[in-house]
Amino acid sequence: MSETTGIVGATIRAVVTVLALGLGAYAVAVLDRLLRFGWRYASYALAAPLREAASLLGQEDLAPRRGDHFLFVSAPFIAVATAVLAALVLPVGPGASGFDPAIGLFYFIVLLSPFIIAIMNAGWSQNSKVGLFATFRAAAHLISYEVPLGFAAIGAPMAAESLAIGRIVAAQDGLWFGVWQPLGVAIYLVAALFVCFRHPFDGALAGPGLEGGVLAEYSGARLLLLRMALDAVFIVLMAMAVELFFGGWQGPLLPGPLWFALKTILLSAAVIALARLVPRLRVDQMLSLCWKVLVPASLVNIAIVGVLALFIVGGGQ
């Protein structure tokens, strides 16, 4: 009986996570349009993602003739599945998460690699030159973001003395980690843009140059899935930033999940708006930024956090 209850509970949590992630991806698509065209097109921004989804669902789903069919077909599903699995460890309230492993942050960072692999598969499987070039660029992402992202995120578990996301949020009861770890926040957010191929690090999807890059041969529902996965991973990364640095669900008056959603949306909007101020970077410039700036800065951040965690109230509990 208890086993059945457990399965039902897990299924409900999984369904809720998928729905929440879908809503999150929709929110990112709306924010993208709002920030691009302004508030006077708010009604358009709200309706356009749904219209576009309906249009893509009704369109032919073409596959390249001599491509790797299995990789081509599976890549969108792997990308979406990765986003969902990563989202499971994000608590929206005390104990309210898909599951809360003791190594939550580690699990989360490890799961981001299959996402990049899925994107690489999408490019590689097309049997086209543009897909191949875009795959090279995606591979450069894979080796670029992981170290700074992990090093920047590690400041939070250092302060909370736990890798469990719920405990990290609880440790920020008095003071958000983001207040005294601004360098970690900045590095994490830049690395997050790498992970989800967002501007200015969208060379692998680069529109005009490579005709859509890794997405070039996708159409219809599969294209919709890949686009949703890209937006979903972005919102998941922003949500994790809220958990690690901005107190997660904590806040006065409003219910915890609402605070969590509000903070995530605001952070997403801020990051998208700031990213739009910079032109698209070249692959080698991205690599330089990663290895010459982000990695050394993240090591410095670890040292600073290590010292501050001993003194700051709320850190080093």
Next chain:
Amino acid sequence: MGMPQSAQGIAPHQVNRPVNRPVNRSWRYLALDGGGGAHLLTALAATDPHLREVFSPRHADLLLVVGPVTDRLAPSLASMARAVPHPAHGLIITGASAPHATPPGYPLESLLPGARQASSPTVEGLLEAVARPGEWPPLAVHDVANPELDLTSLPPRESLEMATEVAVLSLGPLQPFTAGPLRLWLLCDGDQVIQCHIAAGYAARDIAGQMRASDWRAAGEWAAQLDPLAPATGAIAYARALERLRHEEPTEGVTRARVGALAWERARNWLWWAVRFFSLLEDAPLHRAAFALAEPLGISAPSFNARHATDGAPGHSDGAAARVSAQTARTLERDVERLASRVAGNRPLRLRTRGIGMLDAHALRASGVTGPALDASVEGRGDVRQRLLSRLRAARTALAEAAEALAGAPDTPPRHESRYGATDVTPAPPEGQVETAVSGPRGTLGLRIVSDGGDHPAAVEWSRPSAALLALVPHILAGQKLADAEIILASLDLAMAEADG
């Protein structure tokens, strides 16, 4: 003629005026530019959120073709159209052609049966065509014979130093880095371009040949179509040539009007180019700022009537309208200066554009390159950043020139005295040969024309600034990174219709 749009009945707000019938769905369009649609497509991409530009045919549900499409370009267009997943629709935009000079082109109605036609080559006309109710048959493509095999061969391995694994990347002929079609084969070692080969001629209409086969009046209309993005430049070059053949001098009013028209046209081209360039870089703030400057200048010059083309007197509706345009030009001049300062102080942009695509001034002069590409190499390092700054500064100067010329416009339109009456007949000039040069947006446009006293030109030869620069493209792109090659190519501002002639 190529005068300020507000003075010509095409209002500045034309670009961004809300469409009467609201667009009731979102479209993802793939744009195919035959050579004259660069400004229109740039304006469209920046204007209406209901139409989103995509760069892969697989992502599109609307194929948007700006004609004319030449016989050589038609097979590429057909293969592109076949790659669009169904259901999808087609929309054809053809330029307002002059009455006596219709550009030769592939009949798009038969290539894309069922495609709609836009009422006018404007953003508004295009949006109205999309929103028009009624049956819109799905996109269909007729077979078209491909007269050429788009193949290139790899160079021998021993000729490639340090190359590990070479891949040939074919870009074009429909690509967004030039105004019009151009095919590039980039031999890449990873992200590094080792060699570049180009294939041009996709926008060739044989304008010189058409002029030789036309009477003197229609020849003027053809001259205006040499560069569809800068019709006043071609028309004024032709008008000056005719005057010299006839040993005439234009009146002061006509000269002033021409100076204003040319300056306005240069500024318009340079500012729309800046919008396009920032769009390629995805630099949102600069893109928005440049669009705000380009929009008041309009996207195209109205069609030329026969008399304007042959007497070269750009017409105003009245002097008051011209003075309003002068005021607009003065305001824009200050704003362009501000944009240039912003660009100069923008560190991320400097990181992306400095030190790439450097061109040597001596090499450019030796190749006959003129205009902003040469100025950037004379004034500074001749890299992409310098070309951007040079064009913005040149646009400011051009606006100042236009403002000065327009401010003094008389209340009635300047015209040649009615030596030839009000008829549409342009008498043949006497025997002779002349050369003229006009400063256009892409450099000095030269025209040599020979008259044997007959009713049409005996010989016509154009010196085209984009063609001179195009010849250097393989040399410029070799050794660059792939991502840089695209930016460098865009920074050259090649107008393929003008380059192909």
